[in-house]
Amino acid sequence: MIENLNSDKKLSRRDFLNYVLGFGFFGWLAATIYPLYLYLKPPKAPEVDVKNLKIGNVNEIEKNSSKMFKFGNKPGILVRSAEGDFKAFDATCTHLDCTVQYKKEEGLIWCACHNGRYDLNGKNVSGPPPRPLTPISITIQKDEIFVSK
């Protein structure tokens, strides 16, 4: 009788241990697989590749308009002239590093900080900027616009 009780107790203790073991094991497995799953999911951040960047479709950008983009850790500006050609530049003003923008009315690139102006070749034509904007080369493949260093 006592043996039975003992063996019963032993059984339940063994079971308990097995449950804990099982629970612990699966817990451990979950704690390992969960980060793994998150790791495998591609992150939302942009590609590490900053040599080539797709910035959009030819049809999305109207004539005489512009689009700002982030190229590596620098701002970039893509301009589509009134005639339809595309130009891209590093949007850092060569005067004091403000970010330039496109002025439709003048068909020029303009810096709001000190009224510097650049023509569509990036050349500094008016105001304090001492040098032209750095150009970024553009490739258009199948209507997609890519910029590269």
Place this chain on the structure above:
Amino acid sequence: MKYSFYFLTAILIIFIMCNKDFFAQQKDLPESKDQCLNCHSILDGKFKAPAMSYRSDVHFRKGLACSSCHGGDSKNDDQEKAMNKSAGFIGVPKGSQVSRICAKCHAEKFTALQNSVHGESSTGNGQIINSCITCHGVHNIVPVKSPSSRVNGSNIVNTCAGCHSNAAYMKNYNPEISVDMLEKYKTSMHGKKVFSGDSKPANCASCHGSHDVKKVNNPQSSVYFSNIPKTCNKCHGNAEYMKEYNIPTDQFEKYSTSVHGIALLEKGDKNAPSCNKCHGDHGAAPPEIESISKVCGTCHVLNSQMFQESPHKQAFTDKGLHECGVCHNNHDVHQPSDDMIGTGEKSVCIRCHKAGDKGFESAFIMKKMIDSLNNDVKTANNLIREAEQKGMDVSDSKFDNNDIKKVLITSRTVIHYANLDKYLETIGEGFKITNKAKLTGKEAVDDYYNRRIYLGISTLFITILAIALYMKLRKINKKKVEH
């Protein structure tokens, strides 16, 4: 008989009177006994003129005979011997020969002339554009200080203008050069005074030099962009010289401490304004009160435009205040600081605005906003630095720093509208950026701590599992032992 004697005497007297000059000359001849002069004085036309004018020439007064320049033997009254090549006679010198003759005594000046722009830009046949006589005249040269000198303070302007206002002539040498300097000069303070007889104010030579005029873009020129302030200061800084004109003489001192002065004089920045950029050069005059903002606005376009649209424009004009100069000074413009805004001690607003008026309140709010933004920037930067030190990636936030700089610059420009709403709109952008940066920084720092929390939790799990495993182990060991 008696009557014929009287008649002859009368004719003689008349003859002498008609030729008084001749006899007078004979009487006034100096000790050099310049026979060239004597002879030429009794000739006609073009041979006579030089001899006549030479008597008032300074060289003549100093005892130089015609032969000093023309060669030949001035002691000899025989033309054959005096004007003989073997005696060194060279006749009328041509072209650059003229200046070389002057150079025999005035060597330095000639060298200076040769090295000047007038000397360099000679046309092919070895001619120097300007020989000495072009400006100084010939046979009638008088000391510079003499009122009849062609190159004295009052007259030199016209002498220079003789070529430099002649568009057709200047086209031969430099088609681009302007020919309106004289017109401009007549409108300037210098010009007005000079043309009314004052010889002290600046004339062409005062700024450009006389013999050693260099091209404006030649660094050795006294009117090269970085040399202009010193050139103007030669007179305008001389209190003794400027005594009677009642204007300050500390402009250069003030200018050299200003942003513009430091940029020009120390950093050699060609874009920085020197005296002539604001005052004009040939037409030098202080700008009218109402046009000060337009002058400053040639470079500071946005600030000027905004000021002119602001309520300050009319108010300043009414009070006769010097627009930009009121807050920024004129010659000693310093780097503006945020302390100039607001209602604090150093602010410029409180010079006119008093507590209670709309301007005072607006200024107060503006200062508060920009202070708040600057603080936010500091806080965000601290958070980001903390995250970076903890090893988190914050390159994205650093990118936004550029945008903040732009907002600050734009706000400090927009302030010239003196319009609170426009200002708030501009500076509001800045807070958006700092909030984002603060969030990113905080997230990064949080992430750092979160990692430790997750570690703690998983360690807990593992510990439970390890203990369970250990107990299982003990059990198995015991079983084996038992068996």
Place this chain on the structure above:
Amino acid sequence: MFSLKKIFNWLDVRLRIGDLVSFMKKKEVPLYYGTIWYYFGGIALLLFIVQVVTGMLLLLYYKGSADLSFESVQFISAKVKFGWLIRSIHSWSANLMVLAVMVHMFSVFFTKAYRKPRELSWYSGFILLCLVFAFGFTGYLLPWNELSFFATKVGTDIIKVVPLVGNFFMNIMRGGEEVTGATLSRFFGFHVAFLPGIFTVVIAIHLILIQRQGMAAPENWDELPDLQKKRIPFFPNFLLRDLLLWLLIINILCILAVFFPWELGMKANELAPAPAGIKPEWYFLFMFQTLKFIPAKMLFIDGEVLGVLMFSVAGLFWFLVPLWDRKTKVGKKGYWLTYIGIFVVIYILVFTIIGFIM
């Protein structure tokens, strides 16, 4: 119902693993004061598995070209979820693995477990040690940061001093005269393809040998009376202890990754001069430091050549220990080799410490 028995039967019919299993069941581990050393082989194996798993995960995001590798490691550490964890674990586990194999090797040496019939295990083990060093050396360059670039430069410079073939081998390793992007490509290929392939084969041999021959007993084992010859079965007792230890080690790796994350530093600039005090990773330090102490020229031989020669000879000696050790072959105690072993351990420790301090 899925019971273990059914699975076993299914496999047995197809693979005839019945013999194998009964053989494995008999495997025992001697239980004595030195039993703890038996764990280190398993630890090394665990760390290798960790390296393979984390390495494969890193491979999903790592880009092996000079323009992109640094940025890709930065990307993994910062943008990929738990990328920081995988990367730091990989780096820590690499170092711990080198430590584990060295402890394992010395424990085998001091317990003379290389004696007959286990010489092949020793030889294959030595090869594994060299492969692990190669793993460390090639992997270290892959982040393409300042430290690794210059450490690689210094390290491959030493190869050059080997007479005759030195220059040739250096060119093979560097993919050119200098350390460039070509070096990175080669090292990447070595690190993720060549070396893992060879390593897997050799470790399979090593493990099979160990399973076949059973665990080595210490020198005086046979002399002990039967009662004192305590043994525990490998399955499941020792294995469970092993697993427990492995679990704890995984936890330790995570703790290290969180509290002591591996630095990235600055991107390598091929044109910049070497930073002062550049040195290789700790497991190469003792060799590096020794080379520094050798005078530039001894007699007619270049100091560096002498150093490389010295270490090659020492390595060869170490490799051939089963041949040298005549005493234990005949069951006698081999004190000399123990003393040599102690000397080597102390030498390595001292020179490593000196290398750190200098």
